[in-house]
Amino acid sequence: GAISSGQNLLLxxxxxxxxxTAANGTTVNTISVAQAGNSGGSATTTLQVAAGGSMTFNDHxxxxxxxxxxxxxxxxxxxxxxxxxITAGTGASPASIVVAVNGDNAGNQATISSVIKDNTANxxxxxxxxxxxxxxxxxxxxxxxxxxxxxxxxxxxxxSVGTGPIYVASGATAYxxxxxxxxxxxxxxxxxxxxxQTATNANPGAILLSGSGAAGISGTLTLLxxxxxxxxxxxxxxxxxxxxxxxNNTYTFSGQITGTGTLDFNADxxxxxxxxxxxxxxxxxxxxxxxMIEESLSAPTSARxxxxxxxxxxxxxxxxxxxxxxxxxxxxxxxxSLVRLDLNGHNNTINGLNAPAPANSIPxxxxxxxxxxxxxxxxxxNANGAFHGVTADNGxxxxxxxxxxxxxTQTFYNALAHNGNTTVSNGTFALAAGSSITNSPRIxxxxxxxxxxxxxxxxxxxxxxxxxGLGTVVGSTVINGTINPFLGTVGILTNSGSLTFASxxxxxxxxxxxxxxxGSDPGWSLVKIQGGGLVISANSGNPFNVKITSLxxxxxxxxxxxxxxxxxxWTIAQSASPITGxxxxxxxxxxxxxxxxxxRGTFSLGLxxxxxxxxxxxxxxxPTLTVATSLTNLTMSWPTNRSGYLLES
Numbered sequence: 001g002a003i004s005s006g007q008n009l010l011l012x013x014x015x016x017x018x019x020x021t022a023a024n025g026t027t028v029n030t031i032s033v034a035q036a037g038n039s040g041g042s043a044t045t046t047l048q049v050a051a052g053g054s055m056t057f058n059d060h061x062x063x064x065x066x067x068x069x070x071x072x073x074x075x076x077x078x079x080x081x082x083x084x085x086i087t088a089g090t091g092a093s094p095a096s097i098v099v100a101v102n103g104d105n106a107g108n109q110a111t112i113s114s115v116i117k118d119n120t121a122n123x124x125x126x127x128x129x130x131x132x133x134x135x136x137x138x139x140x141x142x143x144x145x146x147x148x149x150x151x152x153x154x155x156x157x158x159x160s161v162g163t164g165p166i167y168v169a170s171g172a173t174a175y176x177x178x179x180x181x182x183x184x185x186x187x188x189x190x191x192x193x194x195x196x197q198t199a200t201n202a203n204p205g206a207i208l209l210s211g212s213g214a215a216g217i218s219g220t221l222t223l224l225x226x227x228x229x230x231x232x233x234x235x236x237x238x239x240x241x242x243x244x245x246x247x248n249n250t251y252t253f254s255g256q257i258t259g260t261g262t263l264d265f266n267a268d269x270x271x272x273x274x275x276x277x278x279x280x281x282x283x284x285x286x287x288x289x290x291x292m293i294e295e296s297l298s299a300p301t302s303a304r305x306x307x308x309x310x311x312x313x314x315x316x317x318x319x320x321x322x323x324x325x326x327x328x329x330x331x332x333x334x335x336x337s338l339v340r341l342d343l344n345g346h347n348n349t350i351n352g353l354n355a356p357a358p359a360n361s362i363p364x365x366x367x368x369x370x371x372x373x374x375x376x377x378x379x380x381x382n383a384n385g386a387f388h389g390v391t392a393d394n395g396x397x398x399x400x401x402x403x404x405x406x407x408x409t410q411t412f413y414n415a416l417a418h419n420g421n422t423t424v425s426n427g428t429f430a431l432a433a434g435s436s437i438t439n440s441p442r443i444x445x446x447x448x449x450x451x452x453x454x455x456x457x458x459x460x461x462x463x464x465x466x467x468x469g470l471g472t473v474v475g476s477t478v479i480n481g482t483i484n485p486f487l488g489t490v491g492i493l494t495n496s497g498s499l500t501f502a503s504x505x506x507x508x509x510x511x512x513x514x515x516x517x518x519g520s521d522p523g524w525s526l527v528k529i530q531g532g533g534l535v536i537s538a539n540s541g542n543p544f545n546v547k548i549t550s551l552x553x554x555x556x557x558x559x560x561x562x563x564x565x566x567x568x569x570w571t572i573a574q575s576a577s578p579i580t581g582x583x584x585x586x587x588x589x590x591x592x593x594x595x596x597x598x599x600r601g602t603f604s605l606g607l608x609x610x611x612x613x614x615x616x617x618x619x620x621x622x623p624t625l626t627v628a629t630s631l632t633n634l635t636m637s638w639p640t641n642r643s644g645y646l647l648e649s
Contacts, residue, residue, distance in 0.1 A: 003022050003026065003047070004026065005025075008029050008032070009028055010033075010034070011032065011033045012033075012034050017042075017043045017044050018043075019048070020045070021048050022047060022050065022053070022055045023053060024053025024054060025053065025056075027056045027058070028055070028061060029058045029061040030061050030062060030063070030064060031064070031076075031078075032063075032064040032066060033045050033074055033076040043075065044075040044077055045076050046078075046079060047078050048081060048114075049078075049085065049086060050080075051084055053081070053083075054085055054087060055084075055086045055114075056086070056088060056089075056119070057086065057089075057097050058089070059088060059095040060095075060098055061097065062096075062097045062098030062100070063097075063100070064100045065101045065110045075109060075111075076109075076110045077110075078110070079113045080115060080139075084114060085114060085116065085117045086115070086117075087116065087117050087118065087119045087143075088125045089119050091120035091122060092123060093123060094124050094125075094126065094145055095119060095123060095126075096128050096145070098130060099112065099130070101131040101133030110134075110135050111136040111137075111138070112135070112138075115139045115140055115141060116141040116142075116143045116162070117143060118142065118144055124145035127143065127147045127148065128148045129147070129148065129151065129152060129154045131151055134152060134154075134175075135153070135154050137154070137155070137161075138157065138159075139160055140159045140160070141161070141162045142162065146164035147161055147162055147165070147167070147174075148169075149167065149168045149169060150169045151169070152172060152194050153172070153174075153193070153194040153195075154174050154175060156177070157176065157177055157178030157211070158180035158182055161184055162184075163183075164184065166186045167188075168187070168188045170190060172189075173194045174186075174206065174207050174208070175208045175244075176211075176215065177211045177244070178211035178212075179213025179214060180215060181216045181254075182216070182217045184219045185220045185221075186207070186220070186221050187223075188223060188224060188239050189206060189225050190223075190226075190228065190236075190239050190262065190264075193205040193240065202268040202296075202297060203237065203240075203268065204244075204268075205237055205241060205242050205264060206241065207240075208242050208269070209241065209242070209249070209251045210246060211246060212246055214249060215249070215251050216275075217252075217254070218255045220255050220256045220257075221256070221257045221258070222258055223238075223239040223258070223260065223261030223263055223287050223288075223289060224259055224260065224261055225239070225260065226261070227260060227288055227323055228289065229324075230290040230292055230323055230324045230325065230326035231326060231354055233292045233294055233326040233328040234294060234296060234330055238262030238263060238289065238292050239259075239263055239264055242267065242268065243266070243269060243272025243274070244270060245269060245270055247271050247302070249270070249272050250273045251273070251274050252311070253277065254311075256280060256286075257276075257285045258283075258286050259287050259288070259289075260288050260289060261287065261289045262287075262289030262290050262292060262323060263290070263291045263292070264291075265291075265293050265294070265308050266296055267294075267304040267305065268294075268295060268296045268297045271302075271303060271337075272305075272307075273306075273308075273309055274307070274308045275310075276309070276311055276315035277310075277311025278312065285314075286322075287322075289323045290325060290326070291308075291316055291325045291326070292328065293325075293341060293364075294326075294327070294328040295329045295330060295331055295337040295339050296330050297331065298331065299331075299333055300337060302335060303335040303337045303338070304335075304337040305339075307338070307340045309342040311344065311346070312346060313346045313348065314347065318350050320381050322381070324350070324352035324354055324383055325341070325350050325353050327339045327355045327365075327389055328355060328356060328364065329358055329360065329362070331360050332359045337362070340365040341366045341367070342367055343368045343374035343376060344370035345370025345373070345374055345398070346374055347375045347376070348377070349377040349380050350376070350378055350380065351378075351379070351380045351383035351406075352379065352384050352385030352410065353366065353376075353378050353410060355387050356388055357388045357413070358388060358389075363389045363390050363414050364389035364390075365389055365392055366387075366400070367391060367392040367393050367400055368392075368393040368420075369393070369398075371398060372398065373397065373398065373399050373400075373401065373420060374393070374399070374420075375401045375402075376402055376403070377403040377404075377405055378405070378406075378410050379404050379405045380406055383406060383408045384409050384410065384411075385408070385409075385411065387412050388413040389413075389414055390415050391417055393417075393419050395419050399418060399419040400418040400419070400420050401420030401421045401423070402416075402422045403425060404425060404449070405426050409430055409452075410429055410430065411431075411432050411455075412432065413432045413433070413434050414434055414435055415436050416431075416437040420440065421440060421444065422437060422444070423444045424443075424444065424445045424449040424450065425449060426446065428449070428450040428452050430453075430455060432456070433455055436456065437459075440465065441464060442465070443461075443465065443468070443469075444487055445467075445469035445471030445473060445487075446469055447471055447491065448471060449471040452473075452474040453473065453475035454497070455475075456475070457475065457476070458476030458497060459476075459478075460480060461477065461478065461481040461483065461505070462480055462481050463504065465481040466482040467493075468484040468486060468493070469486075469493055470493060471494070472495075473495045473497075474497060476497045476499075476500075477497065477499050477500070478499075478500040479499070479500065479501055479502055479506070480502050481505060481506065482505070482506040483506070483508070483527060484510075485510075485525035486508070489521045490511070490519075490523060490525045490551070491519055491520065491526075492519035492527075492528050493525075494529075496532075497531055499529045500536075501534070501544040502538060503537065503538040503541075504545075506546075507545070507546045507547065508525075509524065509525050509547065509548055509549060509572050509616070510549045510550075511525070511549070511551065512550070512559050513560045513561055514559055514560065514561045514562040514563075518571045518572075518574075522560065524570050524572070525572065526571065526572060526573070528574050529573070529575045530576050531576060532575075532577070533576060533578065533580060534614065535579075536579065536581035536583070538587070539583070540585035540586055544586060544588070545588045546572070546589050546605065547590045548589060548590065548594045548603060548616070556595070557595055558596045559594075559595075559596055564597055564599035564620055565599065565601075566618075566620060567617070568617065568618040569615050569617050570616045570617075571608070572616050573613065574612065575612045577612060578610070579607060579613075582611075582614075584604065584605055584606065589604070589605060598618075599621050601620040601621050602619055603617065604619065605617070
């Protein structure tokens with residue numbers, strides 16, 4: 001049948017489908033649809049706008065699909081013939097169309113396949129979605145007033161969402177179902193969203209990205225509402241975006257991400273990859289509430305792997321106006337869902353890094369699986385962090401390096417397997433029980449910073465590792481590799497706990513002024529042991545190596561004030577208690593990096609008189625005695641700098 005213009009129309013059918021048409025120029029206020037007895041949801045009422053025609057809703061009029069009762073469903077489709085469309089208002093000012101679905105299951109829905117247009121240039125049209133059911137829009141729409149999803153779930157694609165902004169209220173969901181890029185500016189609220197018209201009972205949050213093929217958001221994404229502490233990951237939902245029904249899809253976010261909320265990437269429906277690639281220098285990502293990366297199902301039916309990947313440097317904001325980063329997996333099954341932050345060959349500074357203890361045998365992961373080296377800098381805003389995850393990378397040339405900044409403490413509870421350097425520039429970098437760091441070739445601890453290995457009973461510097469710097473190492477330390485009290489300048493590296501010089505280990509000892517001060521610049525390097533002693537476990541068959549290195553200033557070169565005809569004693573290690581196991585034969589002295597001429601002088605190693613200090617000495621060669629004879633005289637002479645020598649017979 002046909003409908004004519006009217007204020008409020010009520011369409012009813014008793015469990016059977018019905019088709020109606022609207023003539024060109026039809027104007028209505030509301031269309032309410034109810035189907036008594038349609039418990040199977042197979043009956044649909046269809047209203048079609050005539051081909052080439054238009055139907056206009058009064059401002060804030062619209063479609064209301066009503067649930068007729070327990071177990072009943074109401075299904076309604078608003079379509080149009082070729083060239084037909086719907087609009088709203090008079091065209092003199094903005095107008096809205098309200099679409100409300102009062103349903104309690106997936107079948108309570110309204111589908112609008114008709115094109116929706118603005119009335120005139122002065123009459124932009126917006127869509128308001130209400131009710132707890134699902135609204136599906138799949139026309140090629142050009143309305144520009146915006147899409148406001150206040151309740152329930154909206155389903156659409158890049159063509160159907162119009163050209164204006166998209167707003168998603170708390171508890172509602174925008175199901176963006178289809179490949180392509182959404183250029184709309186989108187604002188989303190925190191919450192679990194509405195789980196209808198999906199193949200799962202999961203909680204998708206504000207946006208569910210799905211469809212076959214890659215998709216992305218190039219407009220500005222604004223995170224509304226107050227931020228959540230990311231340490232509550234797994235217990236509350238932030239401003240959540242979830243990968244959809246097609247497994248392992250990639251979703252790219254090339255626009256700015258801003259706002260006060262907490263970005264929450266989730267994979268409780270299917271595995272997915274989220275790529276952050278905003279390269280705008282004028283509008284960088286600056287959202288304030290931190291980042292959650294999570295798989296939130298304890299018993300998924302397949303692996304719900306989620307990878308958040310950087311497509312450019314510094315995609316995750318840091319500092320006083322930013323939050324921390326947290327990763328979480330609730331999966332307790334043998335699927336062992338992977339949750340990963342992949343720097344992907346880029347660099348980023350963040351505040352604290354967090355992850356609760358994993359529910360399964362696969363901990364969450366921070367890594368670099370790109371084609372270039374990456375550096376993750378942690379601890380901005382003096383943040384603390386507790387990370388029950390691992391680090392990993394693709395090895396040489398594709399490694400991950402860690403830099404700790406800020407006065408806070410970043411604690412790690414699992415194996416750190418990254419192959420890049422580890423630098424503690426400030427605060428504390430702590431290894432708790434269960435943690436290790438065996439692949440990082442150089443661990444540097446700056447002045448005032450702390451590398452705390454007491455939680456793992458102390459740290460063993462591996463044969464291919466260097467422990468360098470001017471800060472403090474906490475815990476018993478064994479040097480199988482190299483120790484070097486230098487970080488841009490000579491100084492003191494302090495070990496709070498016992499220190500062992502083991503067979504095959506190395507001490508790179510630097511000096512830039514022979515008459516300077518131990519542990520100072522100008523002067524020479526010093527290892528200081530507090531709360532423990534220095535133990536020499538090396539032996540003559542497999543000695544500990546001391547590489548004597550001269551510096552000009554703080555670069556390679558000759559040390560100042562060194563005279564090869566003078567004697568020197570330099571304390572290179574100072575223990576809180578007498579040194580044990582010492583034997584000069586247990587050390588090999590290597591002066592190949594000492595640039596100053598030595599004459600025929602020699603270096604030697606010994607202990608101080610009270611034995612808590614390891615002392616490197618230089619002894620010049622004995623003076624050369626020159627003898628000249630004549631018929632009446634015998635003349636003997638030696639260098640003037642040896643004045644005071646006596647000749648004895």
